Structures are given as structure tokens and as C-alpha cells.
Amino acid sequence: MGQKKLIKFAAIKEYENVLEYPQDMPGKWNAFFKELAKGTKPIVLEELPNSPSAQNATTHPLVLELACGRGEYAVGLGRMFPNQHFVGLDLKGNRIWKGASIANRDGLKNVAFIRTQIDQVTQYFAKEEVSEIWITFPDPQLRLSKAKKRLTHPKYLRLYQQFLKKDDASNTTGLVHLKTDSPNLYLFTKTVIELFGLTLITATDDLYSTAFMQSDKWDDRCSIKTYYEGLNIASSNRIHYIQFKLDKELPLELDEKLKEMIAEFEVTETHDSLARNGKQAME
Numbered sequence: 001m002g003q004k005k006l007i008k009f010a011a012i013k014e015y016e017n018v019l020e021y022p023q024d025m026p027g028k029w030n031a032f033f034k035e036l037a038k039g040t041k042p043i044v045l046e047e048l049p050n051s052p053s054a055q056n057a058t059t060h061p062l063v064l065e066l067a068c069g070r071g072e073y074a075v076g077l078g079r080m081f082p083n084q085h086f087v088g089l090d091l092k093g094n095r096i097w098k099g100a101s102i103a104n105r106d107g108l109k110n111v112a113f114i115r116t117q118i119d120q121v122t123q124y125f126a127k128e129e130v131s132e133i134w135i136t137f138p139d140p141q142l143r144l145s146k147a148k149k150r151l152t153h154p155k156y157l158r159l160y161q162q163f164l165k166k167d168d169a170s171n172t173t174g175l176v177h178l179k180t181d182s183p184n185l186y187l188f189t190k191t192v193i194e195l196f197g198l199t200l201i202t203a204t205d206d207l208y209s210t211a212f213m214q215s216d217k218w219d220d221r222c223s224i225k226t227y228y229e230g231l232n233i234a235s236s237n238r239i240h241y242i243q244f245k246l247d248k249e250l251p252l253e254l255d256e257k258l259k260e261m262i263a264e265f266e267v268t269e270t271h272d273s274l275a276r277n278g279k280q281a282m283e
């Protein structure tokens with residue numbers, strides 16, 4: 001491992017706003033952020049009181065950025081909404097270091113990071129503890145054989161359902177946001193939403209078009225740009241955005257149907273986009 005990476009790995013070990021594979025966190029996020037705001041050092045996770053998650057989600061909504069990389073959304077939303085709590089989750093410590101360092105530098109006491117595997121995400125949050133989830137520019141996992149690794153595959157949505165707040169009349173909870181430059185991942189996610197009967201709030205294949213930005217569907221939070229957003233890896237030159245509710249059961253039996261449906265429309269596009277880019281997909 002390079003020297004720079006080692007320095008960043010060592011730094012995040014000292015940061016109170018980065019938790020690496022933390023134990024015993026479900027139900028404690030509100031208490032954790034209270035200690036972070038007080039400047040307690042070190043924050044002893046085992047000593048944090050457990051509090052009713054659903055109630056906290058209303059007073060200080062907890063928003064999760066999955067596969068956050070440098071955490072532009074956790075940090076950017078943290079600035080926009082001082083009364084909400086934001087957690088970025090990623091496996092790569094050197095990327096998390098960036099967002100965590102900015103949050104520390106700018107005194108954002110409502111922003112923290114977990115370094116862990118997304119597959120283990122249910123270990124860190126209690127039932128209904130999280131109000132919203134942002135997924136920004138995840139690996140599109142273009143190959144059909146890798147479809148189960150897409151972060152909007154029902155396999156993952158079932159994990160999110162274990163801690164995402166139930167839908168309420170305010171339309172501001174129980175939401176999942178996906179930003180991607182991959183037309184394939186966009187179409188895939190729309191197919192999942194339709195097949196499982198989830199409530200689609202917004203879907204656009206051209207987020208920054210004047211028509212969409214001037215419409216009442218525009219959400220100012222979408223103006224935050226991430227590192228991967230700037231790379232235009234899919235060469236689509238368009239940012240796609242979907243906002244939906246995880247408000248239905250996700251029967252396992254439908255996964256097979258999903259597999260059949262995507263096999264029909266994905267093969268050509270995957271091959272075409274590989275040829276167009278003249279490179280391997282980013283997986």
C-alpha cells in the first residue's frame with residue numbers, strides 16, 4: 001500500500017467521525033451525534049444509550065449515503081440540513097478520509113462515516129432508524145451475471161428495508177435516491193420498481209436538462225456533485241436520477257422474473273456500450 005494511503009488510514013483511526021466496522025450501533029446514532037457535537041473524545045460506543053429509533057428519525061432524521069466514496073453527499077447535505085444526521089458508508093478508508101477530513105475542518109458535527117461492506121449494512125442500524133438513502137454513482141455492474149451486485153437489486157433493497165423508516169404521509173421518509181450516469185442501471189432500477197410495485201416519485205434520464213430543472217420535480221439536493229459524477233465513465237453525458245419508496249413487500253419469487261426481464265433488454269446495450277467505450281466495463 002502506498003505511503004499516502006497509509007497516512008490516511010492512520011488518520012481516520014483517530015477521527016471521532018469515522019467508525020470502522022463498529023459493533024453495537026443500532027439505535028445509538030442519535031446519542032452518537034450528541035457526543036460528536038459535544039466534542040467528547042473518545043466516544044465510547046458501548047456506553048452510548050440506545051434510544052427509540054422511529055422517534056429519533058422524526059426529530060433528527062438520519063440519512064445514509066451508500067457507497068459514498070469521498071462522501072460528497074454526506075458532507076453537502078450536512079451543510080444544507082444542520083438538524084439532520086448524515087452517515088456515509090464505504091469500504092475504502094482513503095476515500096472516506098476525504099469527506100471525514102472536510103467535515104472535521106468545517107465543524108460539521110452532523111456528519112459521520114462508517115467503513116464497512118455494504119453487505120453488512122443491517123448490522124449498523126435499528127428498525128426504522130434511517131429516514132432516507134442516497135446511492136450516488138455506484139458501480140453499474142454491467143454484466144448480467146453481476147446483476148445481483150447492483151445496489152438497487154431486490155437483494156439489497158431487502159436489506160435496506162430492515163432499517164428504513166416506513167412510509168408516512170409527509171412523503172419525506174422511506175425514500176431511496178439513485179443518481180447514476182449508467183442508462184443500464186437506470187433502466188434496471190426502473191424495472192425493479194415496476195415489477196415489485198414500488199412507488200416511483202421521480203425518474204429522469206436527464207437530470208440537468210432545463211425542462212427538468214425548471215419543473216416542480218427538481219430537488220435542490222440533486223445539485224451536489226460527486227467525484228465520480230465528474231468522470232462520465234458511462235460516456236452517456238447525462239445524469240439519470242430516480243427517487244422511489246421502498247413501500248412494498250419484495251417477494252423472493254419475483255427475482256427470477258426480474259432476471260428474465262433484464263436478460264431481454266440488457267444484452268445488446270451492454271455489448272454496445274463496451275464497444276462504444278472501447279474498454280471494459282468498470283466492474
Ligand SMILES: C[S@@+](CC[C@H](N)C(=O)[O-])C[C@H]1O[C@@H](n2cnc3c(N)ncnc32)[C@H](O)[C@@H]1O
Nearest residue numbers: 067068069090091092117118136137226227228
Ligand atoms: C464508483 S464509486 C462512487 C463513489 C461516490 N458515490 C461518487 O459518486 O463519487 C463506488 C464506491 O462504492 C464503494 N463500494 C463498492 N463496493 C462496496 C461494498 N461492497 N461495500 C462498501 N463500499 C463499496 C467503492 O469503494 C467506491 O468508493
